[in-house]
Amino acid sequence: MADRVVSRLKNRIRVLRVGDPLDKNTDLGAINSKAQLTTIRRLVASGVREGAAMFQPQCPLPEKGYYFPPTLFTGVTQSHRIAREEIFGPVLSILTFRTVDEAIEKANNTAYGLSAGVWTEKGSRILRMSTELKAGVVWANTFNRFDPSSPFGGYKESGFGREGGRQGLLDYVSLR
């Protein structure tokens, strides 16, 4: 299954358009600062150095501005820096698993816990995974969805409190 997903992912990121963030046709905009671009480059270099396999499509990057091509790593282990640290860039580190328990353990083996995504056809498995995953938001068969009525915020080292929903409001009030 992993091979099929990875090969289709590669096909998808081959056709991503990197460019002007204000252009509606752009899929991937610029990195927000030089410092952040340096961080991304450093972490990506560490991924290569530590033995993960990197894939970057041949795509034109604008000459001006802080851009980084969409990047995918396979053969990543839990001890790799690209699996442990927050990259904040268009970089995907892929770890594989054989069982649900292994997936849960790998997903939770981090100091962070902002969000998680689960893809499965089984409704009961969604609920099992969302019960066990230590993350503030669990998206099932979707990702990066937001709604003002849905609380958003992280576990562990991914921040304090929640934004949105009744729980988000509660932090601003004192009930009597």
Add this chain to the structure above:
Amino acid sequence: MSAKPMGRLPVTKTPKVYIGGAFVRSESARTFKVTGRDGAFFANIPQCTRKDLRNAVEAAAKAGPGWARRTPYNRAQILYRLAEMLEARSAELAGSLVLFGAREADARRGMAVGVDRLIHYAGWCDKYAQLLGSVNPVASAHFNFTVPEPMGVVGVIAPDSPPLLGLLSMIAPVIASGNTVVALASERVPYPAILLGEMLATSDLPGGVVNLLTGFRRELVPTFATHAHLRAIYASAGPEDRRALRLGAAASVKRVRFTGTEGAGWFADSAQGLDAIRDFVELKTTWHPIGS
């Protein structure tokens, strides 16, 4: 030599701290003396170190998943039974408070309030989730719901006054939701917490859910603040300790809460409730698809 009748030798107790369901001395073998209200030597209390604190966090982390997986109903039963046991032994606990300067009437009332407080939080165990959680009306085809979950290991730093009621009032809301606790007892009056440990050991609370340390605040506060496996701190603390806890906790994004309750305030009903439970839960929101 002729056999001469001798007076019975005094049998004094060696107080030990309660960590991971076992009674241990400090790994350092250090102790500090406590004296009773009459000024006479009472006992050598373990002066716990950073290492003891780390051991306690390890024990609490180990007990965490099992405790969190108990049904809310079961956690309620266990807290309720703990209250029953404390009620039966409240004279002994009140006596230990009087020994260190509490007024008889205050000690007795404190124990009654402490037992009632445990029952209060036992009642919350299977109710807080309905009040803190929600089903959220999102504008897409998703069943979107939010549930509270325990944070993990929580560090509790108890007040000096009232030493036992304060400690109980701070531990109960934290464990009610499935967290485990490493608590530092009052430095001035540590003995009641030693007794409490002996009662916890025979309660139905699994070992490691509540770990009680004795020792000096100034030695342990920095480790409470910076230990990365403590997910939150609940402290009764003065300005200096508050600053140290806030600064130390920042690196690991630890949740830090200070009690607004002091002294006689702990006896009031306002010292208990849903807010203290809410402070030590994480909220998890799940987006479950609707339709095929």
